[in-house]
Amino acid sequence: MTSYQEPIYDVAQLAHVEILSPKLEQSVEFFTRFLGMEVTARSGGSVYLRAYEDFYHNTLKITEAKEAGVGHVAWRASSPQALHRRVEEIEKTGFGLGWIEGDIGHGEAYQFTAPDGHLMEILWDVEYYNVQDDQRSKLLNRPSKRPDRGVPVRRLDHINLMTSNPGADTDFMLDTLGFRLREQIQNNGQVLGSWISVSNLVHEIAYMQEPNGVKGKLHHLCYWYGIPQNLYDVADLLKDHGVFVEVPPNKHGISQAFCMYVIEPGGNRIELFGDAGYIITDPAWKPIVWDMKDVPGNGDTWIGTEFPVSWWTQGTPLTKVETAEVVKP
Ligand SMILES: O=C/C=C/C=C(\O)C(=O)O
Numbered sequence: 001m002t003s004y005q006e007p008i009y010d011v012a013q014l015a016h017v018e019i020l021s022p023k024l025e026q027s028v029e030f031f032t033r034f035l036g037m038e039v040t041a042r043s044g045g046s047v048y049l050r051a052y053e054d055f056y057h058n059t060l061k062i063t064e065a066k067e068a069g070v071g072h073v074a075w076r077a078s079s080p081q082a083l084h085r086r087v088e089e090i091e092k093t094g095f096g097l098g099w100i101e102g103d104i105g106h107g108e109a110y111q112f113t114a115p116d117g118h119l120m121e122i123l124w125d126v127e128y129y130n131v132q133d134d135q136r137s138k139l140l141n142r143p144s145k146r147p148d149r150g151v152p153v154r155r156l157d158h159i160n161l162m163t164s165n166p167g168a169d170t171d172f173m174l175d176t177l178g179f180r181l182r183e184q185i186q187n188n189g190q191v192l193g194s195w196i197s198v199s200n201l202v203h204e205i206a207y208m209q210e211p212n213g214v215k216g217k218l219h220h221l222c223y224w225y226g227i228p229q230n231l232y233d234v235a236d237l238l239k240d241h242g243v244f245v246e247v248p249p250n251k252h253g254i255s256q257a258f259c260m261y262v263i264e265p266g267g268n269r270i271e272l273f274g275d276a277g278y279i280i281t282d283p284a285w286k287p288i289v290w291d292m293k294d295v296p297g298n299g300d301t302w303i304g305t306e307f308p309v310s311w312w313t314q315g316t317p318l319t320k321v322e323t324a325e326v327v328k329p
């Protein structure tokens with residue numbers, strides 16, 4: 001049995017994500033007023049936020065920029081030793097950029113790019129949110145009271161990146177960081193989408209084919225409610241306040257999550273999870289592979305309306321390619 005390839009449990013979770021917005025304050029208002037998130041710091045052109053069941057100082061950083069998109073994705077290692085083991089592996093790939101001191105809410109981090117150019121970092125030292133007494137929840141297993149505004153999301157869930165080469169990014173995350181492949185969309189052997197995780201969720205990160213080969217885009221960032229009814233509540237609220245609901249409440253085939261998608265004022269797609277779908281506990285999980293022909297109406301939407309073409313073709317920054325072939329991957 002010694003030849004068995006053991007899983008690598010060095011990466012523990014998605015720690016935080018930075019998104020870029022050309023309308024910083026309107027984006028901040030979307031997350032605070034409608035999704036009940038809290039601003040925990042402001043510095044330079046960035047605002048740091050958390051959901052009320054996020055234990056860390058922040059899980060979202062929004063930075064002012066000319067165009068919408070993803071700034072960076074941060075992973076927390078499972079120990080200081082694991083952090084250094086992963087840094088060694090990242091350096092062997094040539095994608096390493098080096099150590100930074102840290103940022104508001106976390107200590108030193110090792111930065112790198114994944115093959116398609118998405119900036120990432122891996123860290124250990126995090127700052128736990130220091131809840132003020134008047135904010136403390138009576139429920140001892142969450143840091144702060146449920147907010148009294150909007151329909152408050154509970155925690156960060158996952159990120160979905162658009163890439164010119166989902167296969168290369170998937171291989172990098174599996175081989176270098178120990179992610180496990182959970183579900184995949186293939187078309188004649190070409191990888192069009194991957195759902196990968198380091199936990200028993202179906203994904204902390206997903207990759208999807210950018211139809212025009214544009215690199216480094218964001219598809220969506222997802223926060224979690226865990227309660228399907230909350231999607232109908234927040235859809236009702238957002239629609240009345242002029243936020244575009246791109247995909248109404250809907251059950252995914254892939255991940256079986258109950259979801260919906262909206263476009264926040266800065267232009268980034270935000271997914272909201274009613275529930276996160278099925279849980280994986282099998283250490284030898286065999287990836288589920290979908291053929292592209294079986295996806296529409298099943299993988300993307302098990303129950304609900306068909307996804308609009310925009311969902312398959314547009315991430316942020318928006319593709320300027322006028323002749324963008326509007327093709328489903
Ligand atoms: O076919 C597409 C399925 C997409 C699933 C997700 O984006 C998700 O689970 O977040």
Ligand SMILES: [Fe+2]
Nearest residue numbers: 160220222271
């Ligand atoms: Fe998603």
